Amino acid sequence: MSQPVDPYEPPPPTSPERRRILQWCAIGLGTLASLILGIPILGYLLGTLINRQRDDWVDLGLVGKFPEKQTVLVNFDLPVLQPWDGDARKASAYVRHKDKTVFTDSAGKFDGGFVVFAVNCAHLGCPVSWFPSSGLFLCPCHGGVYYEDGLRASGPPPRGLYSYEVQFQRPGTPRQVVTPEEYQRMNEEERGTLVLQIKAGHVPTLHDPLRKGDKGDKA
């Protein structure tokens, strides 16, 4: 408003009051701008934690495809993480058809006579190999060994193999989940037409196994 400031004249003295007000305004506006920019950016960086991707049910094949008392390696695709995951979306699991007549695990929970193990060793996550001639899983990294029921046999793993939650669906549209009672009532042929599914999506670690409450007993 008044006349232009002459750069060669000393500036008029600012009162300490005004200086303090301007100082706090600068700090305040700076903080406000930082928060307005920073909070969304922080949200973006922590997005994978805030907007967690859940596990989902994945088909492994027809029940009839898995012979009794045998452990089979099957490949499947993880629920989509990102569209350009490429090969990283592929995963494997060991399906063991334990029994054609007993449909619960040692804790009494329904499993349809199946147990599906993750290939990740419980020690540090290397893929284990199944040896049918000796009935053992061997890990190449540090020599961890597991029995056919997934219990730890020897070596550094702190627990047995991680196992997936399983369920069975009738094929066709729409898909229907089969309840334990229905499963028990079916005959062997009918059961063979069901689709075996596992709940997959995250890499199992010691404090985050594939099934809630899975403590993984050692042998």
Added chain:
Amino acid sequence: MSWLRAIGAWLEERLGLRDSIWPVMRHPVPSGARWWYVFGSATLTLFMVQVITGICLALVYVPAPDQAFQSLEYMNYDQYLGWLLRAIHYYAATGMVCMMFVHMTQVFLFGAFKYPRELTWLVGVGLLALTLFMGFSGQVLRWDQDAFWGLNVAASMAGRVPLIGPQVVNLLLGGPAVGAASLSRFFTLHVFIVPALLILLISVHLYLVLKKGISEPPVPGRPVDPKTYEAEYHKVIDKGEPFFPDAVWRDAIVSFVAVVVVVIVAAWLGPYGPRSIPDPTLIQANPRPDWYFLWMFALLALSPPEVETFIMLVFPAVLFGILIAFPFVAGKGERSWRRRPISVLLVIVVFISFVVLTYLGAVAPWSPEMEAWSSTPVPEKMIRWRDAQEPPQWHNVTPEQLQGAVVLQNKNCRDCHALDGKGGQRGPDLTDVATRLTRDQLIRQVIQGGGNMPAYGKQLKPAEVDALVDFLGTLHGGEAPAHSSAPASP
């Protein structure tokens, strides 16, 4: 050439470099500086090589899992001189880690971390951590089987953090499992975030080196006393020589040699990997970290399982804590290594441990040989042999012992046990097991296992156990077989 001088004068009038850069270049350094002091600048030179070659690689490399491997193959085989750029980047990384450790050892043994250069050392420890991270993330970007499963191993380790383990894994991988987000995350860290931090810390490191001056060569009997050090140092510097050109020529020569050696080795050995395709369904993987982490791999493999979580998560922090503590615990006193026997001992012990652990990590005797059961046959001399008669007669093991040898192979025993030196190294070599264990002891060991061996009781039928132990009982190589000291029952 006077037009060149005219351009120089025009620039100098506006940049004023002569006033700012020239005094720095001519700053005095202690006269006895010698060749020991060149390793810091060699590390810096190789870092600059990494930045340049890294930019070149980023022109072709695609950080997406469905294309990373192919883009690296393209670099190796189709891109003009792509193989050489990849090789230089890999071997300069090796060179930089080596030069950094030599520099650190030299600074430590010369006591140059003591007053007043403690902060320079601390910044250096930060540079060490960042450089090692660059090595690890660089391997991840190679995105082959080692990288993919190595990342799974890192996630398993991170998952052991109490309370927040799953959250740490999620942040490390950028999601619930190893995928595109993981690769992007490590790419961003390796290319943007950590190099920026490195450049920042290097600037601080160099600023401190200039501000505090190059340390004078240590003299036994002349300890560092903060009260008198500055005055003493000034006396040394007054008799010093200008950094440029009287001291820097040594740095220039060593940096030159380092660059030339890296390029020659790169051209001779070619690029490293990518090795196997990172397909998670190929489960015959056997991941290994790059050489500068093999010692950690060995340390974890050899630790008792009970303390493994501690060693994984706390031990690296303890190591860095010790490094950070040096200027505070030993910040004064004698600088010369001749008067610091504990420091010399520390360096020797660390160096020997590193070499031994790295060797063990490379050989990995704790890993079973997954194919040995089907690819490494029982040595023929354990099945049939000739005696010393004239003419020599052939002898065979009995049919049951032969069946025992078949059981030994089929039950994957050879994956952990060698015969005649061939086979797995995880368990003892069984060539003369019968000189150590009696028949009863063999039966117990097979059925009950123990230690790193599983119990085979339920995996073998009783007849198989008999045959196996029968065969193992023949393995005493001509020596007397073991027998129990208990007298036979009358």
